[in-house]
Amino acid sequence: MLYINEPSVIVGKHQNTLAEINYKLAKQKEISIIRRLSGGGAVYHDLGNLNFTFIKNGTPGKLVNFKGYTQPIVDALNEIGVNAEFGGHNSLLVGEKKFSGNAEHIFKNRVMHHGTILFSTNLETLAEVLYVSSTRFNDNAVKSVRAKTTNLNSHLPSDFSISKLKQFLFNRLSESTTNARVYKFTDADTSSIMNLVENKYLTWDWNFGYSPSYTFSRSFSVSDKQANIEVTVEKGRIMGIIIKGNEGNDPSATIIAQALKGVKHNDFEVQQVINKLPISDELKQKLVENLF
Numbered sequence: 001m002l003y004i005n006e007p008s009v010i011v012g013k014h015q016n017t018l019a020e021i022n023y024k025l026a027k028q029k030e031i032s033i034i035r036r037l038s039g040g041g042a043v044y045h046d047l048g049n050l051n052f053t054f055i056k057n058g059t060p061g062k063l064v065n066f067k068g069y070t071q072p073i074v075d076a077l078n079e080i081g082v083n084a085e086f087g088g089h090n091s092l093l094v095g096e097k098k099f100s101g102n103a104e105h106i107f108k109n110r111v112m113h114h115g116t117i118l119f120s121t122n123l124e125t126l127a128e129v130l131y132v133s134s135t136r137f138n139d140n141a142v143k144s145v146r147a148k149t150t151n152l153n154s155h156l157p158s159d160f161s162i163s164k165l166k167q168f169l170f171n172r173l174s175e176s177t178t179n180a181r182v183y184k185f186t187d188a189d190t191s192s193i194m195n196l197v198e199n200k201y202l203t204w205d206w207n208f209g210y211s212p213s214y215t216f217s218r219s220f221s222v223s224d225k226q227a228n229i230e231v232t233v234e235k236g237r238i239m240g241i242i243i244k245g246n247e248g249n250d251p252s253a254t255i256i257a258q259a260l261k262g263v264k265h266n267d268f269e270v271q272q273v274i275n276k277l278p279i280s281d282e283l284k285q286k287l288v289e290n291l292f
Contacts, residue, residue, distance in 0.1 A: 001053040002166050005045040008032035009129055012040040012103065016141035016211040018265075022129050023292055027267075031129060035207045038112065040090070040103035041144030044130055048120035048151070050166055058111045066090040066102055069113040073100070076172040082155050089145050092117075097150035119162045120153045139214035204266055209236025218290040222283050229290060233265045252279045256287065267292050 009031055011017050017033060020042040026033055045051065054069050067086045074092060077084040087093035092100035092115070102115035131146055153160070174180045185193070200206050213234040220227055225245055232240040238260050243253035259273050270291055274284050 001051075001055075002170055003051050003053075004047060004049065004162070004166075005051065006032065007044075007046040007125070008034055009042055009044055011035050011042045011207075012142055012144075013037055013105075013210075014039055014142045014212065015042060015144070016137055016139045016214050017208050018211070018292065019137035019139060019141065019214065020130070020132070020144055022132050026129050029125070029129070031125075033207055034201055035210060036103070038103035038105035038114065039142060041101065041142065042130055043101045043116050044121065044126040045116065046121050046125070048118070048122065048153075048162060050117040050119055050162055050169075051114060052117065052169070053112065053114040055110070055112050057109055058106075060109060063106050063109070063111050064104060065111075066104065066113070069104075069111075070100070070102060070115060072173055072176060073115070073117070073169070076169055077152070079172070080156065080160075080168065082152060089147070091147065094150055094152070094155055096148065098147040099150050099152055117165075118149060118151050119165060120151050121149075123149055123151065137214045137216045139212050141212045141214070204264070205236065208266065209264065211236065220286045220290050222280070222286055227286075229287075231265075231291065236264055236266075238263050238265050238270075252277075252283065255279065265291075 007029070009021050009026055011020050011033070013035060015035075017023075017035065021033065023033075025031075052073065058065075070086055070090075070092055074084045074086060082094060084092055084094055084099070087098070090102045091098045092102070099118045100115045102113065104114075105112045126149065130144070152165070153162075156165075211233075213232075215230065215232045217228060217230045220229075227243060227245045227250075230240075230242040231238060239262070241257040241260055243250070243256060245253075255277060256274075256279070259277055260270065263269055263273055267288070271288050274287050277284065
C-alpha cells in the first residue's frame with residue numbers, strides 16, 4: 001500500500017506519547033496524534049510524506065527483516081538517481097541524512113512492515129513537534145532516536161512530484177511481484193476499518209492511556225512563590241501528586257492531590273477537575289500549564 005496522511009504524529013506502540021511530542025504545539029497546529037500497532041519511534045506525517053506498507057506471510061524465525069523489506073524501495077530510488085541506502089536504526093538514508101523511518105509488527109507468521117518517505121515534508125514542523133527534551137519524563141518506554149533529515153525532492157528534478165513518485169514506486173513494486181493485482185477495499189473492508197478507527201485508533205485510551213507508567217516534575221511560581229510538582233501516572237491515570245513550596249506545604253496541595261488522584265492524564269478531564277477546586281485562579285492556570 002502507498003498512501004499519504006494529513007499532518008499527524010505517529011508514535012510507536014510502546015512509547016510514552018507525551019514524552020515523544022510537543023503536545024501543546026501539536027494541539028495548537030491541529031496535528032493528529034495516533035499510536036500505531038508496530039514498535040519503534042515517533043514519526044511525522046504530512047502531505048509531503050509518502051508512506052508504504054508491505055503485508056506478507058513469512059517463515060518462522062525469519063520474520064523480522066527490515067533490510068529485506070526496504071530493499072525494493074532502495075532499488076527503485078537508485079533507478080531514478082537517488083543514492084538511497086539502508087542505514088542504522090532501520091532507516092533509509094541519502095548520504096548521512098534520514099528520509100525514511102521503518103517499523104514492523106508480527107502476528108503469528110504474518111508480517112506488516114511500514115515506513116515513511118520524506119518527499120517535501122515541512123521539516124521545520126517535524127523538528128518542532130518531535131525533537132523534544134528526553135529528560136522531561138522518567139519512564140521505561142521506548143525512546144525515539146533523533147536524526148538529521150532530508151526531503152527527496154531536493155535530490156530529484158524539480159518536475160518530479162510526490163504523485164509521480166507514488167506512481168513510479170507502485171509500478172516498480174507491481175512489476176517485481178509475481179502475479180500482482182490491484183486490490184480495492186470492499187464495503188465490508190471499509191466498515192471494519194472505520195470500526196477500528198472509532199473504537200481504537202481515535203480513542204484517548206489507546207493513543208495516550210496505553211503509555212507505560214511514568215513520572216515527571218515541574219517547577220513554577222505563584223504570586224512570586226516557587227512551587228514544585230511531582231506527578232506519577234499509571235495506565236493513563238494520575239496516581240499521585242506531590243506539591244511543595246519554598247515556604248512550606250500549602251493546605252491547597254492536599255486538596256489538589258486528592259481531587260486529581262485517579263483522573264485520566266487528559267487535559268480536558270484534568271482542567272474540569274481543577275476548575276472546581278477552591279484555589280486561586282492563578283494557581284489553577286499554573287497547574288493546567290504544568291501538568292502537560
